[in-house]
Amino acid sequence: MTIVPFVDLRAQARDLHDEFHEVFESVTSRAAYTMGPELKEFEAAFAAFCGCECAVGVSSGTDAVKLALLGANVRPGDEVFVPANTFIATAEAVSHVGAVPVFVDCLEETALMDAAALEAAAAEHEGSATAVIPVHLYGQPCDMDAIQEVADRHGLAVVEDACQAHGATYKGRPCGSMGVTAAFSFYPGKNLGALGDGGAVTTNSAELAERLRLLRNHGQADKYTHTLIGYCDRLHNLQAALLSVKLARLAGWNEARRAAAERYARTLQAIAGVRPIGRSDDATPVFHLYVVRLLGRSAAFRDAVRERLVEAGVESGIHYPVPLHLQPAYAHLGYRPGDFPVAERLAAEILSLPMFPEITEEQQDHVASALAAALH
Ligand SMILES: Cc1ncc(COP(=O)(O)O)c(C=O)c1O
Structure with missing residues (x-):
């Protein structure tokens, strides 16, 4: 009987076996596992892939959404629009920053956030809502022009959840390059998956990227100088180097x-x-x-x-x-x-x-x- 798994990661592991082993040798021979050149190299390559100025490697897609919201200045008590049809991590990240998710219905045809429903919700929550998270679910870009129009009208920051959309484009623009910030997941089964958890936040603002780099690493500007109360949300060198191998494919x-x-x-x-x-x-x-x-x-x-x-x-x-x-x-x-x-x-x-x-x-x-x- 033909067996068809839902996802089969073994073929990639076989094809990339030698390159993975070279990466392992190289990282373990230096024995430096965090905040190293492998991370910088991957971040530069991933930013270029996304048509973005900056990418900041982090520990997971969930943490990427959380940090992207903080980067967009979402504060405790704010309301954030989230599609009702997405993975729970999108809403969890809103809760993690002390904000409140406000759910919005999706379009029947694409199952993505409905901009007309967003408009109605934004009018109802005027003054308390500060951001919207369009989720490019299934690897399909949302109607970003329509969503941006609503966001502009109501003063909402657009934070893309591109955790399922590495490389997808909308009117030629890559997902992850259209919002104030955007979040990616490198969970193993994603189109670009690490050999464990990982994620990235992208942005076109160098200033914002600098703040995100601080936030993901205990707010540390110089060794033991902490300018912000941050998190332990780093993407590790080994994962970054493995991701660079996979990014090329x-x-x-x-x-x-x-x-x-x-x-x-x-x-x-x-x-x-x-x-x-x-x-x-x-x-x-x-x-x-x-x-x-x-x-x-x-x-x-x-x-x-x-x-x-x-x-x-x-x-x-x-x-x-x-x-x-x-x-x-x-x-x-x-x-x-x-x-x-x-x-x-x-x-x-x-x-x-x-x-x-x-x-x-x-x-x-x-x-x-x-x-x-x-x-x-
Ligand atoms: C739409 C969406 N947002 C966020 C996440 C969270 O990513 P991670 O599992 O890497 O934390 C996922 C991952 O499944 C996702 O599909």
């Missing part, structure tokens, strides 16, 4: 993901009731995830489909099954079912299919036929 891997997405789109056309999440003409996505909708179906039906896929050797995922306004962790905010109908409907219908650069045509055909059989 990223454009090719993203291209392979796009080709796989096109193949899926062609094959899945034949299956009634299945529709890939739409993409805008303004966007060049990088398909961190390949998400389809089982139109008009319930979560229970989708879960039964997933079980049948497992029997056929196909792994799948759901990103995400519970919108953030209905998560127990945010019950204290008082949201109710029905508050964000689009996010709630999508949460029931969405299904993420296997997607990674090395996925083969045979594996994709197997996914499509297993899905058709599971549905009918």
Whole structure:
């Protein structure tokens, strides 16, 4: 039986085996593990990749969102707009800085933040909301012009969550280069993944980058001179050097993901009731995830489909099954079912299919036929 994992990181590990070992030798022979030349080198290369002036390596995507918010001057008690459909880390980071997430519904077609819903929320929260986090979910860029327009009208700082969108572009502009600051995750399964946790904050302001460098390293300007109360949120030299090896391959891997997405789109056309999440003409996505909708179906039906896929050797995922306004962790905010109908409907219908650069045509055909059989 053809087995199709949801993500397969082994092929990359095999291809890069020798280079990884060289990096390990080089870093361990110097035996200097933090704040070294490997970090600087990676930061410069990643900033260039993102079309940005500066990138600051940090310990995770969650910490990247937190530091990006601090960089954008979000303060305790402020309100920050967050899409209801995202990974919980986006909202957690808002909570970590003492601010309050205010959830916003998404667009039915793309599952991304709805700028019209943001406008309505911004009018309602005028004076207390100071920032918005557009999340380029699944590797698809948000409609940044529409969001920026609302942000400008209401004095909101735009902090991009690009944790799933390394290399995606909107009207030719790379994700991570459009907001005041932007956050990336290098969690292993991301399009650019470390061999453990890691992240980066990007910005076009050298001054802001300097503040972020202080914040990630105990506010330390010179040895034992601490000009800010900071954090222990560093990206380590070994991870940075491994990421540099992988960064050189990223454009090719993203291209392979796009080709796989096109193949899926062609094959899945034949299956009634299945529709890939739409993409805008303004966007060049990088398909961190390949998400389809089982139109008009319930979560229970989708879960039964997933079980049948497992029997056929196909792994799948759901990103995400519970919108953030209905998560127990945010019950204290008082949201109710029905508050964000689009996010709630999508949460029931969405299904993420296997997607990674090395996925083969045979594996994709197997996914499509297993899905058709599971549905009918
Ligand atoms: C949209 C989004 N934001 C933030 C994060 C947090 O990143 P990390 O897991 O590296 O902390 C993730 C990672 O899954 C994510 O997908």
